[in-house]
Amino acid sequence: MQNLEPIRIFMTVAEMGSFTRAADSLGIQKGRASTAVRKLEADVGVRLLHRTTRNVQLTEDGRAFHARARDLLAEVDDLHAMFAGDHVTLRGRLRVDLPTEVARTTIVPALPGFMTTHPELELEVSSTDRQVDLVQEGFDCVLRLGPIRDETLIARPLGLLRMVNAASPAYLARHGVPRSLQDLLRQEHRTIHFSTLLGARPIGWEYPHGDSYATLQLPGALHVNSAQTYDAAALAGLGVIQAPLLGIGQYLQRGSLVEILPDFRRRALAVSLVVAHRSNLSRRVRAFMKWIEVVLTPYLE
Numbered sequence: 001m002q003n004l005e006p007i008r009i010f011m012t013v014a015e016m017g018s019f020t021r022a023a024d025s026l027g028i029q030k031g032r033a034s035t036a037v038r039k040l041e042a043d044v045g046v047r048l049l050h051r052t053t054r055n056v057q058l059t060e061d062g063r064a065f066h067a068r069a070r071d072l073l074a075e076v077d078d079l080h081a082m083f084a085g086d087h088v089t090l091r092g093r094l095r096v097d098l099p100t101e102v103a104r105t106t107i108v109p110a111l112p113g114f115m116t117t118h119p120e121l122e123l124e125v126s127s128t129d130r131q132v133d134l135v136q137e138g139f140d141c142v143l144r145l146g147p148i149r150d151e152t153l154i155a156r157p158l159g160l161l162r163m164v165n166a167a168s169p170a171y172l173a174r175h176g177v178p179r180s181l182q183d184l185l186r187q188e189h190r191t192i193h194f195s196t197l198l199g200a201r202p203i204g205w206e207y208p209h210g211d212s213y214a215t216l217q218l219p220g221a222l223h224v225n226s227a228q229t230y231d232a233a234a235l236a237g238l239g240v241i242q243a244p245l246l247g248i249g250q251y252l253q254r255g256s257l258v259e260i261l262p263d264f265r266r267r268a269l270a271v272s273l274v275v276a277h278r279s280n281l282s283r284r285v286r287a288f289m290k291w292i293e294v295v296l297t298p299y300l301e
Contacts, residue, residue, distance in 0.1 A: 167234060168234060190239040213267050
């Protein structure tokens with residue numbers, strides 16, 4: 001339905017807050033996006049967007065139009081898919097965000113099979129350890145670890161990601177292999193602190209305590225904000241870590257890292273697929289969510 005293109009362009013501009021970013025995401029020229037939105041405003045007879053030199057914001061009429069248009073496009077996608085079986089080719093662009101280590105170790109290595117099944121699907125993969133803004137950054141679907149605190153988002157829980165305590169053989173040779181929480185202190189073990197925000201208060205060593213979890217504060221000279229750097233620091237013998245098996249399983253198999261204190265693992269991480277609105281569940285998104293759930297199942301509790 002070609003006449004819906006101006007609406008799709010408007011939706012992307014509104015959600016990304018920028019003609020430039022929207023045009024890049026859609027793979028069109030900025031001038032084409034601007035012209036399409038101006039024509040749409042002329043057709044409906046109201047101004048939909050406030051334009052400034054720095055950003056683009058919805059007008060009051062624009063917000064009302066955006067809400068109705070979002071539902072309309074979802075209905076159109078469902079209409080197209082009404083009589084389409086799984087064999088029908090998926091087309092278009094799918095923009096997703098994944099945690100860096102999950103993307104590197106698990107999702108990207110499995111992508112050739114998904115792309116072979118859907119050769120006309122154009123996939124944009126962002127990988128970051130921060131929590132992206134689905135609407136402002138234009139993501140169709142996001143894989144998140146940990147609790148979903150934004151109640152406006154639609155989350156589909158997949159399960160719990162198994163955690164492991166580990167350190168390098170060289171590090172353990174210097175400090176000793178801890179057999180208890182007391183050993184962590186007595187043997188003067190050091191941990192590598194991880195937080196997406198550098199300077200944040202360290203969480204500490206988390207361990208089961210009764211029906212809940214408690215933390216033990218361990219010293220550590222190194223603070224990192226990247227999952228890859230976290231793993232690399234452990235491999236370099238800089239301290240003990242608590243990490244998902246999904247990311248460090250390969251190092252445990254090779255002997256580059258050794259599991260320690262298996263009875264004192266931190267709580268498993270909740271894994272969820274998240275969309276900004278139920279209308280974001282196009283056939284493309286549903287197919288990707290179904291596939292990624294299969295890929296991650298071996299690593300979930």
